[in-house]
Amino acid sequence: MIKVVKFGGSSVASAEQFKKVKDIVKEEDRKYIVVSACGKESHEDYKVTDLLYLCEAHAKYHVSYDDLFNQVKDKYLRIKKELGLEIDLEKEFDTILSSFKKGNMSMDYLVSRGEYLTAKCMAEYLDGEFVDAADIIVFRYDGEVDLDNTKENIKRIKTDKKVVIPGFYGALPNGMIKVMKRGGSDITGSIIANCIDADIYENWTDVNGIRVADPSIIDDPMKIPYINYSELRVLSYRGANVLHDDATFAVREKNIPIHIKNTNNPDNDGTIIMEDCSEIDKVQKPHTVTGITGRKNYTVITIIKNHSSTEIGFLKELVSIFEKYRISIESVPITVDTFSVIVQSSSIAECLYEVVAKIKEEIKPDELIVEDRMALIAVVGRAMKQVPGMSGKLLSEFGRNEINIKVINQSADELSIVVGVDNKDFEKAIKCIYDRFIKEEEN
Ligand code: ASP
Secondary structure (H helix, E strand, C coil), rough: EEEEECCCCHHHHHHEEEEEEEEHHHCCCCEEEEEEECCCCCCCCCHHHHHHHHHHHHHHHCCCHHHHHHHHHHHHHHHHHCCCCCCHHHHHHHHHHHHCCCCCCCCHHHHHHHHHHHHHHHHHHHHEEEEEHHHHHHEECCECHHHHHHHHHHHHCCCCCCCCEEECCECCCCCCCCCCCCCCCHHHHHHHHHCCCCCEEEECCCCCCCCCCCCCCCCCEECEEEEEHHHHHHHHHCCCCCHHHHHCCCHHHHHEEEEEEEEECCCCCEEEEECCCCHHHCCCCCCCCCCEEEEEEEEEEECCCCCCHHHCCCHHHHHHHHHHHCCCCCCCCEECCEEEEEEEEHHHHHHHHHHHHHHHHHHHHEEEEEEEEEEEEEECCCCCHCCCCHHHHHHHHHCCCCCEEEEEEEECCCCEEEEEEEEEHHHHHHEEEEEEEHHHCHH
């Protein structure tokens, strides 16, 4: 079995955390190790990548960044000392600083140094082989990863040792370093897993797995043991802060499961994300609801026009106005002659009046209503389709709790139900769904 293991910032934040990683990767199968830059050791601490971005911002405005840079340096020097490493960090930092001062270093290069140095230290500590992401992860000039060339490069790695790769960056065909989006080490792990046809991609973090709901709303919510890729996609799109959204594409393509594990509690089963959970569901019946998430602050524009439901092309004309203003539409609930367009308030804030004027001019509605401060809550579950009257149960729960529903939308695959409520009812609604579909089922 081949496993790609990725350790996030908190898993490599200190010498103590490095020791935990060493213990975890003792297992022979865990051969390819991707690391993030050092994260926070405590609440008061800073993430190395944040500090490096700040150095760049300070330099841009000619403000001294020495303290910030030294914080990064001190962190790595402490790790080196506590682990008894030999890596010449003074030299590494001198090289970074002198070329940064001369102004011949790109921002991407500078901010990628966190991952680079963590991987260098980790490789020495594990007696593994350091493989620079710049030598294997190839970006095309359009910013997409060139998987074919990346695969060729990875095939050339020949070693019996553990392979330690920095996450978050790669290089353009001209050799220039290019970083991914923030949190991109998750993506690196996924790409490596795809390229070597791994059996599993383990993503090590500082929580026991994905929770059913946000712990800041629900006190100690249950962990999700298994979730499929489609459920995860809806949950992360609708607001859950789990894996980096782009991290699933490369592994999903090859049907490779992702296992979320806790570096600080490695014996916990974590959460397994896979394409199809049906075999497991036969043995371990899932909850009706896998996860609950959502976001506040949506705007609903409702257009009422007599006979519009029978007018071919009406909807197209309406949505094309939003397209013109580059506003992404979340949902379009329709009833007879009434069309509602739901968008994130922040995406329309600057042009709301223009959009409304355009709709009035081009569509000529009988009535147009704009409502904001709406929250959208997504209730997601692969088991929901086996439950007759699921949306009825949800509605009556809201009724019992005196929560007014503004919109309700169930996807045709019955994987999710999205409910719109007033912002003020957001937390209450999530709590009542959790109590009814998770807590009650547990008892
Ligand atoms: N270090 C990068 C960040 O903080 C990438 C990562 O940790 O995944 O965004």
